[in-house]
Amino acid sequence: MDPIILFFLLGLTAGLLKSELRLPSAIYEFVSILLLLSIGLKGGVELARQPFLALLPDILAAIALGVFLPLVAYPVLLLLGKFKRVDAASIAAHYGSVSVGTYAVAVAWLASHNIEFEAQMPLLLVVLEVPAILVGIMLVRGKAQQTRWGEVAHEVFLGKGIVLLIGGLLVGWLSDPEALASIEPLFFDLFKGILAVFLLEMGLITASRAGSLRQYGLFLIAFGIAMPLFGAVVGGLLGLALGLSPGGTMVLATLAASASYIAVPAAMRISLPEANPTLSLTASLGVTFPFNVLIGIPLYWRLAEFLHTLPGGG
Amino acid sequence: MSQDRSHILKLLTVVTESALESQLVRDIQRLGANGYTITNARGKGHRGVREAGWEVDSNIRLEVVCDEATARRIATHLQQHYYDNYAMILLLSDVEVLRPEKFQA
Numbered sequence: 001m002d003p004i005i006l007f008f009l010l011g012l013t014a015g016l017l018k019s020e021l022r023l024p025s026a027i028y029e030f031v032s033i034l035l036l037l038s039i040g041l042k043g044g045v046e047l048a049r050q051p052f053l054a055l056l057p058d059i060l061a062a063i064a065l066g067v068f069l070p071l072v073a074y075p076v077l078l079l080l081g082k083f084k085r086v087d088a089a090s091i092a093a094h095y096g097s098v099s100v101g102t103y104a105v106a107v108a109w110l111a112s113h114n115i116e117f118e119a120q121m122p123l124l125l126v127v128l129e130v131p132a133i134l135v136g137i138m139l140v141r142g143k144a145q146q147t148r149w150g151e152v153a154h155e156v157f158l159g160k161g162i163v164l165l166i167g168g169l170l171v172g173w174l175s176d177p178e179a180l181a182s183i184e185p186l187f188f189d190l191f192k193g194i195l196a197v198f199l200l201e202m203g204l205i206t207a208s209r210a211g212s213l214r215q216y217g218l219f220l221i222a223f224g225i226a227m228p229l230f231g232a233v234v235g236g237l238l239g240l241a242l243g244l245s246p247g248g249t250m251v252l253a254t255l256a257a258s259a260s261y262i263a264v265p266a267a268m269r270i271s272l273p274e275a276n277p278t279l280s281l282t283a284s285l286g287v288t289f290p291f292n293v294l295i296g297i298p299l300y301w302r303l304a305e306f307l308h309t310l311p312g313g314g
Numbered sequence: 315m316s317q318d319r320s321h322i323l324k325l326l327t328v329v330t331e332s333a334l335e336s337q338l339v340r341d342i343q344r345l346g347a348n349g350y351t352i353t354n355a356r357g358k359g360h361r362g363v364r365e366a367g368w369e370v371d372s373n374i375r376l377e378v379v380c381d382e383a384t385a386r387r388i389a390t391h392l393q394q395h396y397y398d399n400y401a402m403i404l405l406l407s408d409v410e411v412l413r414p415e416k417f418q419a
Contacts, residue, residue, distance in 0.1 A: 274399050
């Protein structure tokens with residue numbers, strides 16, 4: 001087994017057994033900052049090698065994907081899940097957006113299997129964070145007056161995640177390749193070690209949702225597994241349509257399958273305060289994140305491979 | 315040391331979700347607070363344990379020293395705007411200060 005997955009299981013087990021173990025929050029924050037910067041830098045270095053305009057179709061497709069997924073999730077949550085409108089919209093927004101942690105695990109998985117993927121993926125990761133949040137708010141408020149869009153925009157675009165990812169992209173893009181070599185040991189060589197510590201903490205955080213999982217029950221579990229599977233198929237097909245390699249298709253499928261647990265919860269707390277944050281976090285962190293990390297990612301690779309064997313596939 | 319009552323001011327303590335920090339800071343300044351102190355906090359209330367393991371799960375404790383009218387004004391505002399949807403408690407207490415002019419609106 002992959003050690004980083006075992007670190008996640010270690011955190012999960014320790015948390016479920018109510019171990020004393022907890023990472024100081026400053027460490028967790030530092031580790032997630034390093035991850036975000038590494039992902040951004042890596043993307044920026046690669047992006048510097050290709051014309052930006054060629055990426056426009058991919059960016060537009062990612063925006064469409066980010067709008068489409070919550071619009072599918074919302075009626076399901078409303079009608080089948082019998083959630084209140086505001087809760088359905090908030091959960092839908094979580095599932096339309098993406099999880100950087102899941103992305104990092106997918107990338108590490110591809111690297112350990114020596115599979116290449118397209119350089120623009122970190123850019124698509126950034127793009128995908130945003131639309132679902134706006135869709136979620138619109139589903140509840142329409143274009144209503146009470147939403148303080150300025151604040152929402154501040155939360156969305158100047159949140160830690162977006163600033164570090166875009167910042168990393170720009171630094172990677174603008175830096176001299178030779179000069180970058182001096183920071184490679186921290187950001188690239190240590191990537192998997194940093195990811196391992198991050199996943200240890202994620203295991204602990206996931207375990208802390210176990211109580212609310214028992215409370216909110218079967219529908220959230222079913223949704224937390226079915227929605228990523230559906231998203232992966234949509235993302236995979238989109239990857240194929242965009243002409244991505246099997247690796248890139250897998251990453252896009254993983255992005256579509258993942259659910260946010262940082263950017264969206266923060267934005268929802270400000271813009272849809274009536275929504276119960278426990279519901280969406282229980283689904284995205286308690287169910288979908290572990291499902292994607294433990295089962296989903298290898299599965300999405302199979303899916304990408306399968307799609308590429310279809311007639312017309314790359 | 316002087317026991318003059320005019321040196322007694324109100325300490326308003328707010329314990330709430332970190333997500334509200336920037337909104338609260340704006341609100342209290344608009345309502346007349348001259349300064350404030352924020353510390354990270356964790357604990358348990360009727361919205362469950364908030365362990366501060368990560369951003370979404372963390373609390374802040376915001377403290378303001380001000381005159382009674384300002385404290386009441388802020389408390390009422392917070393009650394009206396945030397009690398329904400956010401984890402929040404408000405505490406008011408008397409504190410003796412040595413330099414009252416520092417806290418006047």
